[in-house]
Amino acid sequence: MKNSIGKMLKICLSLLLCLALSGCWNSRELDSLAIVMGYAIDKSDEEGLVDMTAQVAVLSDGGSSDNSSSSSNTASSEAYWNITRTGSSIFTILRDYTHESSRKLYSPHNQVIIFGNDLAKNGIRDYLDFFLRDHETRLNVWILVAKDKASDILDVKPKLEKIPAIGLSDLIEDQKATSETVQIRIRDFLERLISDTTASIAPLVEVIGEGKDQIVEMSGTAVFKQDKLVGELNKTETRGLLWVLSKVNSGIITVEAPGGTADLEIVSTETQVNVEILDDGSITAHVKITESGNIGSQTGSGDLSKTDNVKILEQNMNDAITAEVFSAVEKAKELDADIFGFGDMFYKKYPQQWKSMKENWDELFNEIKVEVEVDAKLRGSGRIVKPAYPAEEE
Amino acid sequence: MATNLEKGRISGKQLMFIVFCYIQGGALLSGSIVNITKQDTWVVIVTGFTVALFIAWIMVQLAKSFPDKTLIEINELVFGKIGGNIISLLYVLYFFLLTTLDIDNLTSFITGFVMPNTPDTAIALVFTFVCGYAIYKGINVIGRCSFLVVLLTIVTILFNSFLLIKDMNFNNFLPMFSLPFMDYVHGTHLTAVAPFGGSICFLMIFPFVKEKKHMAKYFYLGGAIGFLLFLFIVVRDWAVLGTVATYMAGVTYQVVGLVDVSDLFTRLEVLYSIILVLGLFYTATIEFYSLTLSIAQVFKAKTYKPYIFIIGIILICLSNIIFSSVSEHSYFTANIDPAFLGFFAALLPAITLVIASVRGAKKKQGSEIV
Known part of the structure; x- marks a missing residue:
């Protein structure tokens, strides 16, 4: 008998715990x-x-109110x-x-x-x-x-x-x-x-x-x-910045192609930035961009499936990306704002020299020499291999 | 005899789990160390672990020299009746400090991040009640629950970390070794004693381990796994946040909050809150248990159970008044606490061990009976 009372008490206590579920002072x-x-x-x-x-x-x-007669009111x-x-x-x-x-x-x-x-x-x-x-x-x-x-x-x-x-x-x-x-x-x-x-x-x-x-x-x-x-x-300079930050996910770059233009889709990218203090005290930032893309669309009759033409396209792509990066670098220098985080890279690589560099970083940033190396690859041409022109006689 | 006070026994594996849980409770709040050693925190955790191993070795040697004896009984045997009691009372005060700090850790976490308007006392009350209940049930129950906590902690941390891989940037660890030397010493000291500083508590638990032979092995193993996970968390947090981490209160909480996998897995910090509360529950329970048992032994009581209630009330009051602000707490943990911990967790046990071995040598020659 005593045991069952104890059991009842325990059950009641457990039920009481439910009251705590509504939360505390901060319940909303x-x-x-x-x-x-x-x-x-x-x-x-x-x-x-x-x-x-x-x-x-x-x-x-x-x-429920949406279905009722008052729907005009809610709308x-x-x-x-x-x-x-x-x-x-x-x-x-x-x-x-x-x-x-x-x-x-x-x-x-x-x-x-x-x-x-x-x-x-x-x-x-x-x-x-x-x-x-x-x-x-x-x-x-x-x-x-x-x-x-x-x-x-x-x-x-x-x-x-x-x-x-x-x-x-x-x-x-x-x-x-x-x-x-x-x-x-x-x-x-x-x-x-x-x-x-x-x-x-x-x-x-x-x-x-x-x-x-x-x-x-x-x-x-x-x-x-x-x-x-x-x-x-602007938008071009922004992508130039994103190239350096390795944050380019996708995008379209229009370049000249044999016989017209081609829109190349960026598929995957990777950027490595290496900063250096040279012996003569000048500072450089070496930006290495690896990119691979597809041909998204083209104008003109050039057959872009030919390896020679692919080479040309890749070269044009390289130049286009390099130009984007430099446009961002120029703008940053003009604004005197280190948007790329080169300063932090120097701090990470040269913690000792950085102490003195930090003071006049604004001037140093204007002198920094940015080198861009782009390795663009074209992977595919989509579902067609050449534009819809009548076949040429070889 | 301690064995009269506590009837329960734990296995070696359970000891390992308890040690692991104990370290997690302290380690999950790693903010103060990150603030000092920044990107090199992983270094001081490795060096800190080495020092902690040495402290653990002292504990094990003491336990081996006095099997079946708790810290309080060892004190009496080594320092004599009066000296032993004085030192034991110092330890009682130290355990009071440890437990209070952990209860305060929990309340400041809950009121800081989860329920800011809830009075500290309400949280401390509920928390201390659960700890007290566990102690009332004895070491056996504490040992059996530990496996569940270990499992939950490891699974949660690995799950969170897996989802954070895309946010990690290991460049954050550069430049390495560029901080002032004293910062490393401070950080090492803090890691060696902070998560492991209360490890002296385990001298109150060792007598209840069934497998005496492998006890040391399990003790080291639990510590090693605990530190490994601690290292893992700190490295992950820094890889995700970088310097931002030094600006954050509750670094790990914020990091876990950043998990966002296509809006499906978000707001995971609630999981972290759960394991933090569980970890702190274990840390506080072990310390509370040692405290209760010490007091019962110092006063030669037949049972420790009535003391739980009184000590619990004192602890709640203490945790209420110990710090007036969070900044005071973090200043204490970073700068004052290590001194206490260093003395009680390392220096005093080392002195005890030296005196014990000197006396033990004499005893073997039969010139003195301890």
Whole structure:
């Protein structure tokens, strides 16, 4: 008898444990969350303040309402809500949102952080701190810089997605196909921000078009000196930079071919950078790029399956890639920003000499001699071996 | 006799698992070492392990000289009744410090990363209760659970690491050996004593190991596997994060959070939280157990069980007041703690061993009876 009472007690105790499943002080239920998909941060009109726009996903009232008679009502409502408030720091603004939003903002699903051009020129370090420090934010958020105002970017409704921030995040993922835009997560940005010499970079976005036809376009790379925006790279220069960083995934290079032009698709690449201090004290960076690609399309009648022609194409490819790299190097020197991270490579290879080099790296970077060696290979020509012209008489 | 206090016994393999779990608990929070030795942390872990091996050797020698005796009984035999008791009380205080630090480690992890608004006491209470429950059930239960923890820890770490391979960059380890020499000494000291500093606790557990013959082998093996995994984690973290790691609180937590395999495997840090809590549970339980048993033996009690409750309450209070901030805690772990650990974990056992062997030699000549 005594045993069974004990058993009952134990069962009751175990059942009581279920009460703990609801969580503790920090439990938050889905219906009390405002899930933030993106933040846009701009310089405010007032001195020293910032405007921050949070894009909150509006969760529909469940699938049932869509089927009922009120479907016309739900169709007109947006899938997102942009809240803008002004304040002195990110965290104060974030809490300030509670004056407008009936739910507290929830950041772990945040996709993008966009900085406005004006703010970026004044430095963004102070505004990144919160996103690195808070326990809810994550280290794999995309960082973007708007060509104009950041909040405008979040206002443009994407054609394929319901929420602008998600459209933007998918857009960034898509950039692998051309490799003409850098992809920077907050963690990559931090890595460059804490480096002594390496300049930070972030993709640029801009709004194109008017009214209902507005779209968001990725347009090159923003270059930071420390945390201040100093200039930008266009698409070609960006790919030149990505070649050096060994981050080219794919892309199309159009070169001259016998009898016309050919579009060559980049399939796989690998880059090795070797920095050296020569005996006379000058410094060099040797960039060795190995690339293999396919013929994607061609114009003109040249038979590109012939080995001679393949050689010509490969040579043209080499020249094209070399030109892209040099365009990036020239631009970087012009901006005086070490976007390639050559400084860190010198530190890793020559830790002793680096101590003295660090002081005047800005001048040294301008003197650095970049040598580019490209080994481009053409692997295939696709499903046809020659263009659709009548066979020539040999 | 210790054997009256604790009826349970563990096998040699279980000892190995316990040692492994014990090291994991300390090793999973490797931030303070990474901050000091940066890209060369792997070097100090290797050198630190060598030093830790020497400390482990001292423990084993003590255990071999006094089979079936706990640390407290050894103290009494070596230093006499009064001297032995004084040193034993010092050890009791040291165990208090160790256990408190680990409870605080856990609460600051939970409140820092998972539940920031929850009061520390609430977490410390639940955690200490579970540790106390394990101790109440005895060493046998602690030994049997260890295998599960080992399995979970190893599988989770390997799984996470596999998914992180694409994020690793081994250039991060350059330049090698370019830090000031003293940083290496500091780092070595810290690795030698921090994950292994409480290993003196095992002198309270050795008497309950069934296979006396192979005990030393299992003890070394558990330590070696623990350190190997520790090295693996530190190398992985640095390969993924590089210098960024020195800016992070909870490096491993952040690294695991970076796992993102086509949006399918994401937010894996929850797995890491689980093994961290399990690891810390083992570390704290071993220390708590040694503490309870020491107190029971110093006061010549017949059973240690009533003490668990009282000590548990004291530990919760201590963990609440010991540090006022996280920065104070990390400063203590990096700069003050190693001094304590060095004294209690290495110096005092070494002195004990020397005196014991001198006296043991005399005893054999029959000139003195200990």
